[in-house]
Amino acid sequence: MQTPLELTFKHVEPTDEIKALVREKVDHLETFTDQITSCHVYIRAPHGSQRQGNLYEVTVEARVPGDELVVHPRQKDAAAHEHLQVAIRDAFASMEREIKRWKDKIRGDVKVHDGPLQGKIVEIHHDEGYGQIIATDQRLIYFHRNAVVDGRFEDLKPRDTVELVVQTGESEIGPQASTVRPIGAMEYDPSGG
Known part of the structure; x- marks a missing residue:
């Protein structure tokens, strides 16, 4: 101490x-x-x-x-x-x-027991194939176009809500989503809006 x-x-x-x-x-x-x-x-x-x-x-x-x-x-x-x-x-x-x-x-090992982790896309770069999500646990999560399921990466835009699975091992760029699925409205909005 x-x-x-x-x-x-x-x-x-x-x-x-x-x-x-x-x-x-x-x-x-x-x-x-x-x-x-x-x-x-x-x-x-x-x-x-x-x-x-x-x-x-x-x-x-x-x-x-x-x-x-x-x-x-x-x-x-x-x-x-x-x-x-x-x-x-x-x-x-x-x-x-x-x-x-x-x-x-x-x-970043906080366990979520209320179903899959959710978040909102805060940044997306269609031309470079990646984006970032602010999750309900307030983490900023990177995702690559290959992580998107049940939808097309090109159709995603900022403020879209998604469910995501975060990889267990953190990469050099921080937490990264292994799966991103577009959904409707989420129960909790981390941005307060």
Whole structure:
């Protein structure tokens, strides 16, 4: 990390044991990516007392390039969070999932479960045999005339909606569609128009 770990306690005794546990959990997060630039952990006992039934809240904020990932305590975890170590474990397990999602997103591995990926043609060069599509996941996808199915490349024009399949391996020009199929209107318009 570029910035040292920030650890804030409220109504909780900041013991060396707890500080070491949090440091260990942060070190574990860094095994998933070396792109975490800073991490701030807030540990709170909401009612300020250490009596039985007191539920600890642990919030973890991790900054990564272009984003801030935040994990807040959830009420469904309440019973187990009478123990501070359990609340810390659960918060960092949630942050681990957030980091994995972020990594998938920046790699372009975001899974779409609502049917085929859709998009709109934003640029087409009939004379050179290629174009670009803005997909519903906001990626700009290159396509070649040979990828067009169920229609003719020459008939496509900007703002036409298409379904597409993106190749799994990214080429030197970025994400590329292996299949492009012209369709009617799509459910979600990535350009907002």
